[in-house]
Amino acid sequence: MTAAVALLACAAYMTIGLRGDLALGLELRGLRLGAMICVGVAVAVSTVVFQTLTANRIVTPSIMGLDALYIFCQTALVFALTGLGFAGIDPRLQFFGNFFVMTGLALALFLPLLGRRLDLGLLLLTGVVLGLLFRSLSVLLARLFDPNDFAVLQGAVFASFSRTRPDLLLIAWLITAAGTVVAWRMRHVLDVVALGEEAAVGLGVSWRSVVAGLLALVAALVAAATALVGPMAFLGLLVASITDRVAGTGRHAVLLPAAALVAVVVLVGGQTVLQHGLGGEGTLAIVVEFIGGIIFLVMLFAGVRR
Numbered sequence: 001m002t003a004a005v006a007l008l009a010c011a012a013y014m015t016i017g018l019r020g021d022l023a024l025g026l027e028l029r030g031l032r033l034g035a036m037i038c039v040g041v042a043v044a045v046s047t048v049v050f051q052t053l054t055a056n057r058i059v060t061p062s063i064m065g066l067d068a069l070y071i072f073c074q075t076a077l078v079f080a081l082t083g084l085g086f087a088g089i090d091p092r093l094q095f096f097g098n099f100f101v102m103t104g105l106a107l108a109l110f111l112p113l114l115g116r117r118l119d120l121g122l123l124l125l126t127g128v129v130l131g132l133l134f135r136s137l138s139v140l141l142a143r144l145f146d147p148n149d150f151a152v153l154q155g156a157v158f159a160s161f162s163r164t165r166p167d168l169l170l171i172a173w174l175i176t177a178a179g180t181v182v183a184w185r186m187r188h189v190l191d192v193v194a195l196g197e198e199a200a201v202g203l204g205v206s207w208r209s210v211v212a213g214l215l216a217l218v219a220a221l222v223a224a225a226t227a228l229v230g231p232m233a234f235l236g237l238l239v240a241s242i243t244d245r246v247a248g249t250g251r252h253a254v255l256l257p258a259a260a261l262v263a264v265v266v267l268v269g270g271q272t273v274l275q276h277g278l279g280g281e282g283t284l285a286i287v288v289e290f291i292g293g294i295i296f297l298v299m300l301f302a303g304v305r306r
Contacts, residue, residue, distance in 0.1 A: 002246055002261040009269040010037075016272065034173070035164040036271065039225045039232070040239070040263030042176040045183050046221040047236030048243070048252070048259050049214055052194050054124065057244070060236035061222045063124055065131035066102045067231035072134040073101060074156045079141045083152030095168050098227035099175075106219035123215075158286075159230035161271070168228060175224040179217050180260075186214070187252040194250060235288050239263045 013033060018025050043061075050061045078086045109126065142150060183190075189210060192200050201207050225232075243259040270287060 002258060002265065006261045006264040006268070009265050009272060013268050013272040013275075017275075031164055031166060031169065032161045032271075033268065034169055035161045035229060036267040037264055038169065038173050038176050039161075039229055040235075040267045041180060041260045042172075042221040042225040043232065043236045044239050044243075044259035044263040045176075045180050045256060046218045046225075047240045048255050049183055049190065050218050050236075051240060052190050052252070053211060053214055053218075055194070055196065057240065058237070059124065060233070060240070061218050062231070062233040062236065063131070064106055064127040064219070064222070065134060066106060066219065066222050066226060067233045068131040068134035068138070069102055069105060070098060070226050070231050071157045072138045073098060075138040075141045075153060078149055078153045078156070079144065083149040086152055086156070091165055091168060095171065095227045099223045102223035102226065103216075103219050106223070107216055157230060159232045161229055164229065172224045172228040175220060179221045179224075180256075182217055183252075183256060186210075187256060190214075190252040191250070194252075232288060234291075235263070235266070238288060238291055239266060242266070 010033060014026065014029050018029075046061050051057055051059065074086075077089070081089070109130065142153065145153065189205060192203050192205050193210065193214075195203075197207055200210075239259055239262050242262045243255060246262060247254050247258040249255070266288065274287070
């Protein structure tokens with residue numbers, strides 16, 4: 001059912017309101033559709049894996065501070081190069097720079113914390129503190145910008161599917177596909193990890209190495225999606241909360257594909273409604289963040305835990 005809705009959303013996005021040069025229109029829409037599917041799959045898979053590791057339904061990979069790091073990197077570049085210099089950076093260099101900085105920092109800061117005894121609470125707390133640090137530094141630098149540079153920065157830190165390049169999309173797809181395949185091959189291990197550390201170790205799971213590898217996988221997927229279109233902090237929470245009700249099971253053989261399909265429906269369906277139903281009024285990223293934020297507050301006050 002979810003797969004049919006996802007296909008319907010994709011077909012609607014590609015065909016509704018199509019006029020003029022059909023080849024050009026299909027090419028542009030196909031590029032944006034590919035970006036939405038890529039980002040949706042990456043965010044969905046990384047969120048499911050991360051929530052399994054933390055055994056908590058209200059946390060997402062954004063709590064690791066990668067979104068805040070992305071914003072700080074863009075702010076620092078605009079501050080150092082001015083808006084004109086920032087606009088002249090090769091997009092491929094910017095993509096790889098953002099990807100390796102986010103992935104590298106996540107690995108450098110979180111993997112050593114595993115130590116002899118894994119403390120996921122300490123990992124989450126570290127992510128929160130780092131996120132606050134990067135956001136504070138970004139705000140501090142932004143206050144020193146002139147209006148023109150600030151306008152350039154605003155365009156760079158908000159998620160947008162319209163500025164996607166084919167070569168960067170291909171790279172992001174390769175990273176996302178590789179990460180998704182790894183997560184799928186570990187679906188049964190994830191089922192065991194969801195039981196908790198003691199039960200998983202008792203069933204033969206090498207807890208430290210498995211968690212370290214899965215954290216690296218989450219960091220790479222989030223970094224690829226963020227470097228491609230920008231940060232969408234609450235997309236993962238929105239997708240995960242819907243998936244829990246759609247899937248009706250904790251088995252990752254169902255959760256992983258279901259979350260990916262739900263993400264496609266949310267992004268592609270939402271963009272179709274905004275673009276053709278509301279005349280393009282509003283931005284999908286802002287709507288997703290708004291709804292996801294409300295869901296986060298509801299789940300937080302309800303005290304929902306997986």
